[in-house]
Amino acid sequence: MTQAETAKRQAKESNTRKRIMSGMRPTGRLHIGHYLGVLTNWVQFQSDYESFFSIVDWHALTTKYMQTENIQQDVFEVALDWLSVGIDPEVATIYVQSGVPEIAELHLLLSMITKQNWVEREPTLKDMIRMLAQDEKEAQDRCTYGLIGYPVLMSADILAFKGELIPVGKDQESHLEFARDLARRFNSIYKVDYFPEPKPRFTETPLLKGVDGQKMGKSYGNDIKIADTEEDTKKQVKKMITDRTRIAKSDPGHTDLCEVPWPYYNIFAKASTEQVKDECESAKIGCVDCKMRLADHINDYFRPVRERRRELAEDPRRVMEILEAGNLKARETAKQTLSDVREIMGLTNWKRQ
Ligand code: SF4
Numbered sequence: 001m002t003q004a005e006t007a008k009r010q011a012k013e014s015n016t017r018k019r020i021m022s023g024m025r026p027t028g029r030l031h032i033g034h035y036l037g038v039l040t041n042w043v044q045f046q047s048d049y050e051s052f053f054s055i056v057d058w059h060a061l062t063t064k065y066m067q068t069e070n071i072q073q074d075v076f077e078v079a080l081d082w083l084s085v086g087i088d089p090e091v092a093t094i095y096v097q098s099g100v101p102e103i104a105e106l107h108l109l110l111s112m113i114t115k116q117n118w119v120e121r122e123p124t125l126k127d128m129i130r131m132l133a134q135d136e137k138e139a140q141d142r143c144t145y146g147l148i149g150y151p152v153l154m155s156a157d158i159l160a161f162k163g164e165l166i167p168v169g170k171d172q173e174s175h176l177e178f179a180r181d182l183a184r185r186f187n188s189i190y191k192v193d194y195f196p197e198p199k200p201r202f203t204e205t206p207l208l209k210g211v212d213g214q215k216m217g218k219s220y221g222n223d224i225k226i227a228d229t230e231e232d233t234k235k236q237v238k239k240m241i242t243d244r245t246r247i248a249k250s251d252p253g254h255t256d257l258c259e260v261p262w263p264y265y266n267i268f269a270k271a272s273t274e275q276v277k278d279e280c281e282s283a284k285i286g287c288v289d290c291k292m293r294l295a296d297h298i299n300d301y302f303r304p305v306r307e308r309r310r311e312l313a314e315d316p317r318r319v320m321e322i323l324e325a326g327n328l329k330a331r332e333t334a335k336q337t338l339s340d341v342r343e344i345m346g347l348t349n350w351k352r353q
Pocket of ligand 1: 242243246254255258279281288290291
């Protein structure tokens with residue numbers, strides 16, 4: 001049985017498997033830091049858990065409600081990246097948040113039981129406003145009702161699917177606290193044991209620096225994207241900061257002081273690290289040549305992914321159909337949750353589409 005067949009069989013047995021839920025804002029083309037830190041984990045999770053992966057476009061509006069012109073294209077680019085790295089829509093449920101209106105209704109219902117001071121004390125809210133606004137006036141403009149309520153929306157994202165496990169890095173556990181508190185409060189107010197408290201599923205996130213040695217980020221121009229061409233990749237790798245103490249090619253290099261290429265070698269070309277170390281430390285290779293060799297390794301690594309991505313990009317209708325089908329699949333689960341929640345909260349379950 002192939003790996004895909006095994007994963008599909010496991011997906012059918014989903015009622016015995018724990019449910020995992022995760023989402024990503026549509027920020028456009030993803031970089032290789034996203035690939036290593038998030039997507040490779042998701043590819044593994046889809047075999048191990050019943051998986052719900054969401055492109056959370058409403059969350060994009062909480063901070064970018066004035067710049068919406070690229071949202072649709074950004075959703076498409078994220079979907080292309082997910083599909084090309086091996087997230088399988090026949091195994092995992094891949095959907096777009098705004099295609100599942102039940103999440104919005106659950107957000108509304110949960111907001112009724114959310115205490116005002118819970119959202120106001122949310123530490124990440126202050127950080128977000130600080131990042132978005134230059135001064136007090138701008139802060140007032142950016143701090144909308146939707147932004148303040150984003151932890152409730154995030155909780156609705158999770159609870160609509162009764163997500164039991166949420167992938168987080170070791171330092172991000174606090175991000176889950178809000179959803180856990182809200183699940184607990186709902187169960188306590190209505191004296192039910194309905195929502196599971198979502199638990200963290202810790203993930204290892206290898207720290208991949210940008211080519212300038214700083215944190216990798218699209219807005220810093222220091223990233224390598226999954227979708228980059230081989231030429232783009234070479235250009236970026238050429239900019240990588242190496243061993244700052246190595247001035248001339250004839251100087252021996254130090255792999256332990258090599259800021260970017262050496263850690264990349266350890267991820268993308270582990271088999272050649274011994275040779276690189278020897279050639280670097282005995283000055284048999286210069287940094288420029290060494291980086292070009294690294295670029296070839298990165299390009300080899302991503303070639304099949306990029307090929308799949310190119311094919312998918314040429315067939316946008318197919319990608320949209322995959323997302324539509326994912327939305328419908330996600331709605332089936334979310335509708336059931338909503339129906340239960342309405343009943344628990346004493347509302348009538350009116351007929352709906
Ligand atoms: Fe880094 Fe390679 Fe230069 Fe050595 S030769 S410092 S490993 S880029």
